[in-house]
Amino acid sequence: MEQLKEYLEKLESADMTAAFCIDGEEEAEVRGVTFDSKEVVSGGIFVCKGKNFRVEYLKEALERGCICYVSEKRYELSEETAWIQVKDIRKAMPVLAAIFYRTEPLPLHLTGVTGTKGKTTTSYYIKAILDVWEKKQQGKETGILSSVDIYDGKELVPAKMTTPEAMEIHRHIRNCADENIRYLTMEVSSQALKYKRVRGLKFDVGIFLNISEDHISPCEHENFEDYFTSKLSLFKQTKVACVNLDSAEKERILSASQIAEKVLTFGTTGAPDIWGHDIEMHGGRISFWVRCDRFHEKFNLRMHGLFNVENALAAITAAYAYGVDVDSMKEALANVQVKGRMEEFESRDRKLVAIVDYAHNRLSFEKLYDSVYKEYPGYEIYTVFGCPGDKALNRRRDLGLISGLFSNRVYLTTDDPGTESVTRISEETGHYVEMVGCPCECIEDRALAIHRAIQDAGEKTVVLVLGKGSEGRQRFGNLTYDCPTDSEMVRKSMNNYDRQTIRKKISRRA
CATH class of the missing domain: 3.90.190.20 (Mur ligase, C-terminal domain)
Structure with a gap:
């Protein structure tokens, strides 16, 4: 358990602090980090964030035993308490979370999936493939953070949002590591990228599915460029980028993906690394062929929707990057059905x-x-x-x-x-x-x-x-x-x- 002074030192080394006062609490052990005043534990750090934040939340946190608050402004309170003022609360949250949950370096393989459409289905396709592969190796069921469910080995709960806040993400990563889970697949929304929820994470595989105008409003993205740029930023923290050559704006996506360590392409047009072709329907079942430098095989999907071929190709590409055998890919895709999707x-x-x-x-x-x-x-x-x-x-x-x-x-x-x-x-x-x-x-x-x-x-x-x-x-x-x-x-x-x-x-x- 880290002491409060170590949180301050880490924030200072990242040039995130504007002012602070932790006199008398330097060696206090931090027992929790949260932005929800109702989840504060005695000896915890409380993060003041959000446009709807009210000082009443901080007062409640102090009543529950908070020893220090972190915020972008100093609050006048009737009682003395330690505080750390930061320049950007959104940038500070992942730092605090990583310290408390000990997720640096990441103790598992992380896959991130972004795009306007198909994030959930693709994430479950990847999880299904990795589950089959891990089972063959006597490994554990893999984790997932999706807009449907969250599973980390300790928790299986309905999701409240597409991509959780940084504290929750790091808690799930820690749980996966504690349960010896080796892979975690997560949907990465444009909001999560824009508001730095996934800042500091390194994705072994990052998938860009597609792009279309969406989430344009005063409280989300001011225009398409803001939305698109937010999604492209995934590549900044990706080792292997997987890009869909059937997507609109593919040239720009490919150009941005070059900042990743390696790029793999997939699709049904052009000359992708993972090429899908001869798509057919028989009795409501979809089949298609996939050719790459390792195999040329026929795949079947349990789920309806011809567009799911795109999602399946994305999952196959991620599995290819991890070195999964083709039989595991085929078995998983032939059997998986995602709740609420087709x-x-x-x-x-x-x-x-x-x-x-x-x-x-x-x-x-x-x-x-x-x-x-x-x-x-x-x-x-x-x-x-x-x-x-x-x-x-x-x-x-x-x-x-x-x-x-x-x-x-x-x-x-x-x-x-x-x-x-x-x-x-x-x-x-x-x-x-x-x-x-x-x-x-x-x-x-x-x-x-x-x-x-x-x-x-x-x-x-x-x-x-x-x-x-x-x-x-x-x-x-x-x-x-x-x-x-x-x-x-x-x-x-x-x-x-x-x-x-x-x-x-x-x-x-x-």
């Missing part, structure tokens, strides 16, 4: 299909509809989705136009409205849906919207339930509430549809 539900009479997917931005919507048109020719498409409040404002236009263009009917509903009115968000989005001639209905209750879409559907219809995936929560105002997942709601509505279908058949016979 989850298919079929009625008993096989006339109705519902698909739950996390698609929530322009690129994911475009790829999803393209795949559904190819996988379900001749089917009508009903779409249920919503747009978030307070952020990603461009989605209302983009998703409204795309869903309206490719759907036969759209049901707009709730998806983390925050401080905005669901009705207002739906009206703004619905304007674009109707602009391209598609019928549109606004139903605030998400369960009811899903139920209505399934009940309204006729024969040969695909109902797409998009945006939440496996998330079991909704954000209203500044609070988050638990709710059923889309999969749970679809399953319930589909069962009801089946019961009604059976009753109709019995009634006709009578």
Whole structure:
């Protein structure tokens, strides 16, 4: 357990301190580091961060036994306490976390996945491959930090955000190391890169999947350039960069990737190191061939969605970088299904299909509809989705136009409205849906919207339930509430549809 003076010394050596006073506490052992006042332990450091931070949080931390606070400003308090003022709290947080959790140097192989679409599926594909490989070597199940779940050998919990804050990341890394887990795969969001949550980490493999305009708002990225540049910064801390040659802006991505120690390319066009070709569908199953300098093999995917070939190629490239054998890659990809990603539900009479997917931005919507048109020719498409409040404002236009263009009917509903009115968000989005001639209905209750879409559907219809995936929560105002997942709601509505279908058949016979 490190003493407080060692935290100060590390911050000073990194030229992060502006002023400090730790008189009398220099040799105090630090027993915790947190930014949540409710998680402060006696003898801990409390980090004052965030635009909504209030001095009341610091007072609560002191009541709980905090011995020192770290912040960008000095607070006038009624009681004396040690404090360290830093120039940039975001840069300081990873330093504090690394000291407390003893993660320097990293005690495991870290894989980072970024991109506008496909981070979660790709991360789970990589985890599945590494799990099979490790099992063959009597190793442990590998870790993951995703927008669905977090697993580190000690904890298996639902995720609250795509990429956690630095303190949480380092805690999970420490847990993995303590449990002798050798690999950790994590989604790396543009926000995590911009706000330095992953600063100081070194990724053995860093994957750049794709790029499209998203997360543009006053509280996220001011413009596309800010968003794109944030994602490109992943390469600054990457040993082996994996780049998708099918991505938009590929030339710029390739150019930025040169700062990594090594670059591997993948895709279905150009001349990538990992080349996917001859993509086919048979009975709803997707197969494709992969050629590289080590093998030329046919792969099968359990998951629907032609766009998942891109995610699979990314995972194969990461596995290639780690030296995984091709049989482990094939076995894993043929069996893995990711919760809330292209989850298919079929009625008993096989006339109705519902698909739950996390698609929530322009690129994911475009790829999803393209795949559904190819996988379900001749089917009508009903779409249920919503747009978030307070952020990603461009989605209302983009998703409204795309869903309206490719759907036969759209049901707009709730998806983390925050401080905005669901009705207002739906009206703004619905304007674009109707602009391209598609019928549109606004139903605030998400369960009811899903139920209505399934009940309204006729024969040969695909109902797409998009945006939440496996998330079991909704954000209203500044609070988050638990709710059923889309999969749970679809399953319930589909069962009801089946019961009604059976009753109709019995009634006709009578």
